Amino acid sequence: MKCLELMPLEETVKWAKHNSWYVADLLARRGTEGVNPLIPRAEYEMLSFQTTFLQHPWLYMWLGEKVGMEGIRATCSSGHREFGIKTITPCNIQWGCGIALFGRLFLIDGGLIGPNDYTDNLRIIYSFWRTVFEGYMRQKKPAVMDLGYALQVLDQDVVEDLGTKVESLRDPELRATVGRFNSLAQLMGFLDHYDNRLGLGDTGPYDLGDRLMLVRDCFVNEKSFPWTYVVGDLPFSYSLVLTYDKKKMMRDRQSGKLKMFSIYNTGTLFCDPADYEDEALIEAAVYMRDADFPNGTSTRIPLNELETHIEKIEGAVERMYSYLAMKPHFDKILEGNWTYVAASLPFVRAHDLEAEAASMGFWDMDLRSMEYLLKGYGKAGEVQRKATAGLGAPPPQLPGFRCRGTKFGRYEINN
Amino acid sequence: MADINVKKDAEKRFAWSHEEWALSKNFQTADEFETWLSNESKYFIRCNSGFYAQCVIVCIESKGDEFLAYVDAYKGKFPPWYTAEELAALDIDELRKEPAKIKWDEDWEWTTLRKTDFPLRLKEVVFLYPPQEPAIPWLFLSPEESGLDKMKI
Numbered sequence: 001m002k003c004l005e006l007m008p009l010e011e012t013v014k015w016a017k018h019n020s021w022y023v024a025d026l027l028a029r030r031g032t033e034g035v036n037p038l039i040p041r042a043e044y045e046m047l048s049f050q051t052t053f054l055q056h057p058w059l060y061m062w063l064g065e066k067v068g069m070e071g072i073r074a075t076c077s078s079g080h081r082e083f084g085i086k087t088i089t090p091c092n093i094q095w096g097c098g099i100a101l102f103g104r105l106f107l108i109d110g111g112l113i114g115p116n117d118y119t120d121n122l123r124i125i126y127s128f129w130r131t132v133f134e135g136y137m138r139q140k141k142p143a144v145m146d147l148g149y150a151l152q153v154l155d156q157d158v159v160e161d162l163g164t165k166v167e168s169l170r171d172p173e174l175r176a177t178v179g180r181f182n183s184l185a186q187l188m189g190f191l192d193h194y195d196n197r198l199g200l201g202d203t204g205p206y207d208l209g210d211r212l213m214l215v216r217d218c219f220v221n222e223k224s225f226p227w228t229y230v231v232g233d234l235p236f237s238y239s240l241v242l243t244y245d246k247k248k249m250m251r252d253r254q255s256g257k258l259k260m261f262s263i264y265n266t267g268t269l270f271c272d273p274a275d276y277e278d279e280a281l282i283e284a285a286v287y288m289r290d291a292d293f294p295n296g297t298s299t300r301i302p303l304n305e306l307e308t309h310i311e312k313i314e315g316a317v318e319r320m321y322s323y324l325a326m327k328p329h330f331d332k333i334l335e336g337n338w339t340y341v342a343a344s345l346p347f348v349r350a351h352d353l354e355a356e357a358a359s360m361g362f363w364d365m366d367l368r369s370m371e372y373l374l375k376g377y378g379k380a381g382e383v384q385r386k387a388t389a390g391l392g393a394p395p396p397q398l399p400g401f402r403c404r405g406t407k408f409g410r411y412e413i414n415n
Numbered sequence: 416m417a418d419i420n421v422k423k424d425a426e427k428r429f430a431w432s433h434e435e436w437a438l439s440k441n442f443q444t445a446d447e448f449e450t451w452l453s454n455e456s457k458y459f460i461r462c463n464s465g466f467y468a469q470c471v472i473v474c475i476e477s478k479g480d481e482f483l484a485y486v487d488a489y490k491g492k493f494p495p496w497y498t499a500e501e502l503a504a505l506d507i508d509e510l511r512k513e514p515a516k517i518k519w520d521e522d523w524e525w526t527t528l529r530k531t532d533f534p535l536r537l538k539e540v541v542f543l544y545p546p547q548e549p550a551i552p553w554l555f556l557s558p559e560e561s562g563l564d565k566m567k568i
Binding site: 008014025028145148150152205212251253260261395400401 | 429431432460462463464465466468470472482483484485487493494495496497506507508524525527528543544545547548549550551552553554555556558563564566568
């Protein structure tokens with residue numbers, strides 16, 4: 001019988017600690033960015049993290065029964081050949097599971113559960129995550145950090161083919177147009193996903209001999225969200241293929257000018273110096289895709305036709321801001337919640353099981369998560385800080401181990 | 416390294432660990448253990464936001480009791496909440512040369528060994544993770560580590 005093979009409980013310790021490092025690493029970087037005052041992010045994160053922690057274990061077990069361990073490993077095989085789809089983006093692939101683990105932290109740091117509650121959920125989530133990642137990156141590692149912040153998903157022949165289709169950015173006017181498009185497409189991806197990173201993601205750097213290459217996907221119109229009608233004239237995704245001068249980067253790394261050029265597990269590029277990307281950028285190509293895998297196809301957009309798309313995105317951004325401004329606060333918590341629940345969509349889409357998963361309850365809410373939201377609502381901001389800063393992921397308490405105890409300090413259950 | 420026996424796979428306490436050591440070594444103080452662990456750890460996980468990390472499980476004998484405990488150690492600050500000025504001044508390449516410090520905070524769930532457990536006898540060390548394997552070494556590692564410093568470009 002096909003099934004998800006579960007790791008022993010004590011192995012979750014290994015993954016929890018590993019998880020805490022790269023989450024801390026990422027959030028320290030993310031903390032340098034701004035906050036959108038229109039979106040109650042702490043509150044919707046609290047709800048959605050709890051929803052996925054409580055509810056998605058059934059989904060992962062069900063997928064195990066449907067497709068088996070090899071099927072789970074093959075979840076991202078489409079992302080090895082295609083881009084502009086969610087099975088290539090680490091944010092979706094990782095955070096489908098990762099946010100569920102945050103749910104545990106929110107519940108623990110909110111004093112609502114202890115580290116030894118829901119340990120089966122913990123085993124299921126980590127087991128599924130580990131198995132998906134065995135088939136995600138070329139090197140089959142569980143995190144980008146393990147590979148020195150290079151996220152190589154696409155097969156090399158695909159990369160090399162893309163490298164032949166880029167256009168030079170020597171013309172300053174064209175370069176500025178691509179720059180505007182790049183910023184707008186990313187902004188729209190963010191907005192469509194309630195200001196979180198599920199709306200975009202970079203993979204790479206890929207090595208092209210004399211150049212490095214990134215592929216940047218911006219999911220500007222996720223068609224499973226009801227607000228697709230607000231942004232309906234946009235394609236499902238835009239993608240940018242960007243190449244960089246490798247020799248310059250090597251020289252700058254040698255001299256110490258370039259301290260880092262790192263892709264994090266959310267598919268986010270962080271550079272030091274912060275504006276370095278543009279300095280090394282030499283070529284680009286833009287694509288759009290009408291639907292997520294297994295549907296849709298990618299179409300290349302010549303760079304001299306970008307203005308039309310810029311206008312379309314500008315219009316959609318404006319409509320989306322109006323939509324968010326008019327939306328009642330609590331509705332936004334619910335809608336934001338669904339964007340994170342949707343982080344597991346690629347897992348079902350990869351196997352063409354989206355409709356069946358929906359009929360099984362993919363979009364239903366486990367009412368325990370709503371109950372926990374109401375109990376924790378007043379301290380969502382504080383808990384978010386603690387859970388993300390504390391990096392928590394506390395180990396479950398195991399026989400033979402000295403542990404901190406469930407009744408003390410941050411583990412005090414006070415509901 | 417002479418007194419450390421690297422266990423074979425069949426001897427491991429946890430099949431999923433990266434490497435396990437069996438040894439018998441007495442430590443009088445927490446400082447002595449901290450220096451030893453920093454020196455003997457062959458690698459740390461480098462995180463670009465400003466820290467190098469290692470977490471091990473130890474098996475110790477202390478005050479007539481034997482138990483497993485977590486020990487979490489860092490170079491740099493963890494959590495990595497640096498101010499903008501601190502971050503600008505931080506050289507992550509250079510940080511690797513510093514000794515690692517154990518995070519002894521009382522409420523830190525990933526260090527459950529306590530300073531009051533000393534003196535103790537260390538019997539096992541379990542390394543949980545393999546070292547990083549950079550896909551593009553010259554981009555990730557310091558020029559000195561990757562050999563970029565000696566390369567003609």
